[in-house]
Amino acid sequence: MPAESKVPFLDVGATYRELKVDINLAITRVLESGVFVQGEEVRLFENEFAEYTGANHCVGVGNGLEALRLALRAVGVATGDEVLVPSHTFIATWLAVTQCGATPVGIDTEPNGFNIDVQSIERAISSRTKAIVMVHLYGLPSPIDEILQIARRNNLMVVEDAAQAHGAVYQNRRIGSHSDIISWSFYPGKNLGAFGDGGAVTTNNAEFAERVRTESNYGSRLKYQHNILGTNSRLDPLQAAILRVKLQSLDAWNNRRRRVASHYIQELGLNSGSAYSQSAIRDSSWHLFVIETRERDQLRDFLAAQGIETLIHYPVPPHSQRAYGELHPGMRYLRTEQLASKVLSLPIGPHMEDAAVSSVVDAIQSSNLWDSN
Numbered sequence: 001m002p003a004e005s006k007v008p009f010l011d012v013g014a015t016y017r018e019l020k021v022d023i024n025l026a027i028t029r030v031l032e033s034g035v036f037v038q039g040e041e042v043r044l045f046e047n048e049f050a051e052y053t054g055a056n057h058c059v060g061v062g063n064g065l066e067a068l069r070l071a072l073r074a075v076g077v078a079t080g081d082e083v084l085v086p087s088h089t090f091i092a093t094w095l096a097v098t099q100c101g102a103t104p105v106g107i108d109t110e111p112n113g114f115n116i117d118v119q120s121i122e123r124a125i126s127s128r129t130k131a132i133v134m135v136h137l138y139g140l141p142s143p144i145d146e147i148l149q150i151a152r153r154n155n156l157m158v159v160e161d162a163a164q165a166h167g168a169v170y171q172n173r174r175i176g177s178h179s180d181i182i183s184w185s186f187y188p189g190k191n192l193g194a195f196g197d198g199g200a201v202t203t204n205n206a207e208f209a210e211r212v213r214t215e216s217n218y219g220s221r222l223k224y225q226h227n228i229l230g231t232n233s234r235l236d237p238l239q240a241a242i243l244r245v246k247l248q249s250l251d252a253w254n255n256r257r258r259r260v261a262s263h264y265i266q267e268l269g270l271n272s273g274s275a276y277s278q279s280a281i282r283d284s285s286w287h288l289f290v291i292e293t294r295e296r297d298q299l300r301d302f303l304a305a306q307g308i309e310t311l312i313h314y315p316v317p318p319h320s321q322r323a324y325g326e327l328h329p330g331m332r333y334l335r336t337e338q339l340a341s342k343v344l345s346l347p348i349g350p351h352m353e354d355a356a357v358s359s360v361v362d363a364i365q366s367s368n369l370w371d372s373n
């Protein structure tokens with residue numbers, strides 16, 4: 001296969017090439033300002049991202065893991081609590097709970113999709129349960145309203161891990177203010193990615209926002225006055241300035257992702273699955289485009305041989321990782337464990353050309369390794 005027909009999983013450098021002039025100006029502005037921690041750029045990004053997500057408050061932090069940990073602490077998760085989390089997710093969702101001194105209690109995955117199985121939530125609630133974390137996995141919003149109803153009935157807090165859902169829509173509103181508190185990652189490969197680490201928390205609750213702001217800045221609101229034992233997890237002003245530029249293109253980039261996804265859905269016959277439905281009520285950000293197939297490893301090798309790069313999100317669920325297997329032995333989540341051997345993430349991104357999408361579809365169809373069931 002000649003080099004130019006290679007299809008990378010995601011061209012992370014393409015966003016810089018598209019916005020080079022504006023991003024260089026933003027970087028220069030920060031360097032010349034002499035303000036390298038906190039300051040105006042961070043404040044402006046926080047305002048702009050709050051407006052974009054429809055939230056009353058946004059606090060920039062160091063990365064997505066810290067955003068989730070600080071969000072959990074803001075709603076009161078502490079040592080000894082249990083927190084319900086999806087079992088099919090990136091390990092950060094679990095680690096944030098563990099780092100609060102709490103115990104992550106996994107919930108299996110919905111039968112016809114990839115998000116938390118709402119039907120399994122209520123029977124996992126115990127007297128120690130403090131909160132439910134949902135992850136809008138691959139960019140598709142979880143059923144927030146149903147989860148909020150369960151939570152309110154049982155006096156639990158609700159946290160959204162929106163690391164993959166920048167610009168996704170639920171009930172005609174962008175993700176960012178539907179539940180108690182929402183955590184974001186700006187890891188470079190996310191739909192809104194920095195050129196380094198970054199994260200944020202959004203919420204409509206002023207007190208929660210204040211707690212995140214204080215704890216992320218050494219437990220201090222006034223310099224050298226420390227009210228709690230905080231940490232150092234702040235959004236870098238250089239990253240904030242870059243994110244301000246990129247935020248302006250996010251909707252256009254998501255539209256492009258949507259187009260790639262529609263193409264895959266149609267050509268691969270995926271119309272039946274609820275994970276692939278698109279509507280104004282619940283619309284994915286299409287962070288990842290994931291198919292499920294029994295012959296996953298063979299298909300992945302076949303595509304690799306044609307120069308098409310794919311990834312697996314995620315090959316080993318958190319509860320099966322050595323880090324957690326020894327802490328909580330015997331946990332089983334059947335659908336999640338099946339998915340670990342069946343999911344395959346196809347190339348998708350805001351700069352993927354139609355021809356590249358077609359070449360992925362053609363390769364899959366010629367493989368004899370694909371049936372849409």
Ligand SMILES: *Cc1c(COP(=O)(O)O)cnc(C)c1O
Pocket residue numbers: 063064065066089090092093135161163164185186187197198199
């Ligand atoms: C990327 C990601 C995170 C962690 O974000 P970092 O910025 O890498 O710490 C957390 N949760 C999910 C679902 C993610 O995809």
